[in-house]
Amino acid sequence: MANQLSHLDQVFAALADPTRRAIVMRLCAGEASVGELAEPFEMALPSFMKHIHVLELSGLVQSEKSGRVRTCRLSPEALVGAEDWFQHQRAIWEARLDRFEAYVIKLKKERAAAKRPSKATDKTTNKPGKRKGTE
Amino acid sequence: MANQLSHLDQVFAALADPTRRAIVMRLCAGEASVGELAEPFEMALPSFMKHIHVLELSGLVQSEKSGRVRTCRLSPEALVGAEDWFQHQRAIWEARLDRFEAYVIKLKKERAAAKRPSKATDKTTNKPGKRKGTE
DNA sequence: TAATTGGTTAGCCATGTAGCTAACTATAGG
DNA sequence: CCTATAGTTAGCTACATGGCTAACCAATTA
Known part of the structure; x- marks a missing residue:
């Protein structure tokens, strides 16, 4: 390794x-x-x-x-190995972004629930790089 | 570019x-x-x-x-850009491998047909890197 | 066998990279 | 205000990299 x-x-x-x-x-x-x-x-x-x-x-x-x-x-093995590295990293930060997004959504929901118990559909969380299968 | x-x-x-x-x-x-x-x-x-x-x-x-x-x-944009480069190259050589494989298969079929018109199922063509969706 | 072609080896030079120490700036905390 | 903390700047050394020329094999080909 x-x-x-x-x-x-x-x-x-x-x-x-x-x-x-x-x-x-x-x-x-x-x-x-x-x-x-x-x-x-x-x-x-x-x-x-x-x-x-x-x-x-x-x-x-x-x-x-x-x-x-x-x-x-x-x-091509070497090329593929390098590509794998990218995919691995991407998987990690996309997982993190997903968690972050979930957190933000939860936060927004809570804030909305606390302040105004309606209209909790906000779309501020645009993930920059959601591409193809994250796997 | x-x-x-x-x-x-x-x-x-x-x-x-x-x-x-x-x-x-x-x-x-x-x-x-x-x-x-x-x-x-x-x-x-x-x-x-x-x-x-x-x-x-x-x-x-x-x-x-x-x-x-x-x-x-x-x-992540830069990371994604580099990953794209890999995927692009892979698409190219996989297309070529596919063409090559098709050619080999056709060749084998022809040889089999010419020599012995039966048992034309050979498996010598193992592509090294067919991974995931080539797109 | 002599000449050409396709690559290789050897060696030079300029620049870039990775590391260091020492000294400096600027904020945070007491 | 003084000290410790978090980075930063300056300047050095050693080695790697990318380019060159010149000279040198070794297969073709005439």
Whole structure:
């Protein structure tokens, strides 16, 4: 688990660079050689290779050399692991928001009941990010 | 859009550090002062403050000072933006995998039909990451 | 076998990042 | 008013990162 966490370090660090994100996006559409991947970038090959290397270390990309051409492909497990982290965090703060919302609603109800025992339907609590299945 | 992308740089870079990830996780559970946040870490305050600053620049965290205590809270929009990036990439490569799988199945069907017109139920195509609703 | 192509290694440089200490500001409490 | 508390600013060091050039394999291909 701690191992997995330090792996997240590398995955997020890898994705923090626009060049590397572009490479990942490109590889989502299918495997490609280093040369093909490098072509859209105005960058010397050795510099570009460093990015590939970082992506490989992070586990996001695998590559294999046959003949003199190295073919790269995405290995989605790392990507999925990072996405899981987000979903986990989101679950936590959405749970908290739900509790908070419930609390606010309860509060409003009580205040309404105390002051004016009618018309307790207020809509001030718009949660910012309720998206898809919170699970 | 390009603006949003360069913002992703900062968000991912912010999350590439275990200290900062821990801060974000902590803030998912509710807001806290700088001192409270810093307490679990064996780190000098100025060093810790740098992490807070990075998180603020990335848009993941907002803070506000009242009196002599600065209270930090999560601002989930940035987190959600990063999560969206993952989901978008996943949608792309899952679509590709689906296409590939369909192709393989078609291929197998054709081969089976050509060689032995029976027993065409093979299960070599296990997609690694079919998770939840692809949308 | 000689030349080209595709990648790799080595090494340099500028900048950024993570940590520290020391000294400072400003509020809260006595 | 004095002291302790909570952050903040300034400035330092060490190391990581992103880029470059130059030179170097190793497969194709002519």
